[in-house]
Amino acid sequence: MATTLHASEFTEDDERFMRAALEEAEGALNRWEVPVGCVLVRDGTVVASGSNRTNEKRNVSPSAALHPIHPTSIP
Secondary structure (H helix, E strand, C coil), X not given: CCCCCCHHHCCHHHHHHHHHHHHHHHHHHHCCCCCCEXXXXXXXXXXXXXXXXXXXXXXXXXXXXXXXXXXXXXX
């Protein structure tokens, strides 16, 4: 069963990473995409990020969640 977290249980890092994902989503919205953003975090550092580009690419397969894990996205 899934556990529900309350706002008081999120850390400052959680909020920082979520804000980064929301910034990515805002960028998607500004490009007339579905506003979904994603960040990939490793050891407390954002190592990759992305947002929906399904309209731009004319392909629904590479959603925002997959964009950051593309091999060229990770340093």
